[in-house]
């Protein structure tokens with residue numbers, strides 16, 4: 001789906017027009033159109049095919065034309081022209097927290113800053129001080145943002161990388177004859193962000209595979225083209241390494257290139273103890289390969305249970321495999337419902353009915369609708385009377401039998417800075433699933449933040465702690481909080497920890513999921529969907545939960561609604 005790409009392009013036009021400064025209204029029109037496409041509840045291409053682009057709020061004839069141009073050609077000529085006139089790397093600069101269109105214009109007009117590098121130079125030279133409308137606090141925020149972006153610059157979100165990889169795999173399969181193809185590396189281990197993509201192929205005609213690979217339409221440049229390894233950089237800057245492997249060592253290559261490095265070091269040491277040698281070509285006794293064709297055989301010959309890629313981090317999985325104690329990790333097919341979703345009642349894009357319909361399509365047995373509450377004014381959070389109205393609406397839907405799904409009455413309730421919830425107990429008591437989350441005042445110190453969240457968990461009606469650290473991957477670190485304390489209080493108060501499937505969140509992270517489970521807590525894997533198609537993000541939460549060693553019984557929403565609801569009782 002190209003919604004996000006198009007929204008980005010329209011937004012970039014709005015910023016460049018703003019910098020150009022010729023017209024007051026056009027930048028706003030493009031910004032509005034970008035937001036409209038970004039929050040559109042369906043594929044913009046489908047809308048275009050129906051000829052209904054202009055029915056989208058904020059999209060007039062001129063912008064509709066540009067969207068069509070993008071869908072046809074992958075770019076917008078107006079944008080290309082603006083980029084030539086004003087060489088600002090908008091996306092790069094805006095990736096820095098605290099830098100928006102106004103700041104970009106200010107930096108360009110006064111200091112001719114066009115990208116991250118020139119901004120960093122100006123910052124280090126003290127040139128930002130003394131700029132109009134840019135206080136010391138903003139400058140400090142920009143400095144912090146730059147180091148965050150620098151740290152994550154070469155990384156891509158798992159969800160995005162998986163999309164790129166599966167398109168490329170499809171393309172190769174269509175183009176040439178392939179016997180086996182796998183994506184390896186950190187992507188196969190489902191790390192939350194990845195540095196590059198590794199693709200392994202076995203084919204009767206490796207030269208043709210390499211040729212097809214370097215003529216992939218999304219390619220930016222060829223880095224290396226050898227007989228067994230070809231590396232390219234895509235237009236999106238992401239690097240992809242293709243390795244051509246013979247069938248007899250395919251499994252060994254898959255094991256080797258999946259990693260992690262630390263996991264492989266452990267395996268090689270284990271092989272040595274058994275007087276064997278393990279490398280990317282196979283497992284050898286002397287010169288004889290005793291495994292290599294299939295990855296499972298390598299583990300088997302080393303006396304290990306098969307280790308799922310998500311666990312291969314040398315975090316105890318080798319010992320567990322030796323003792324036959326690798327858990328049966330939770331799978332997507334175990335999930336029976338979703339406990340966190342939003343509608344257009346607050347900041348979601350789709351109606352209640354559309355969300356329900358989409359959850360039915362996914363085969364869910366239940367969907368909890370958990371819109372925001374009144375403290376979150378930017379999301380048009382609900383007050384008590386709106387929640388009560390919502391409860392009636394849901395009762396009516398459930399009683400009507402219109403959909404073969406149980407809609408659960410919920411809310412994502414704001415945790416106020418003092419730890420109180422922003423909704424009255426008399427209303428909370430009527431909800432079936434109350435998720436409590438921190439959305440505001442995220443920069444409190446560790447002691448105060450821990451106290452704040454722990455107080456909230458003590459509420460009689462807090463069932464689930466939503467996205468417990470509030471981090472946004474590659475964008476902002478989480479809140480400063482002592483999760484061990486939080487887990488202890490959660491255990492006492494029977495509060496479930498959320499694993500949020502939103503690709504930018506994936507919060508809790510793997511280490512903390514494991515810690516939560518060890519503390520005796522249960523988790524809920526939820527999508528936090530704000531659009532119908534985001535209900536499909538569940539798999540990313542599953543990957544994360546697997547990386548945290550979670551089994552189906554650790555996850556409350558693998559249960560039927562009848563078994564689930566009693567688990568939430570205090």
Ligand SMILES: [Zn+2]
Nearest residue numbers: 412437466467
């Ligand atoms: Zn939230």
Ligand SMILES: [Zn+2]
Nearest residue numbers: 340342412528
């Ligand atoms: Zn939410």
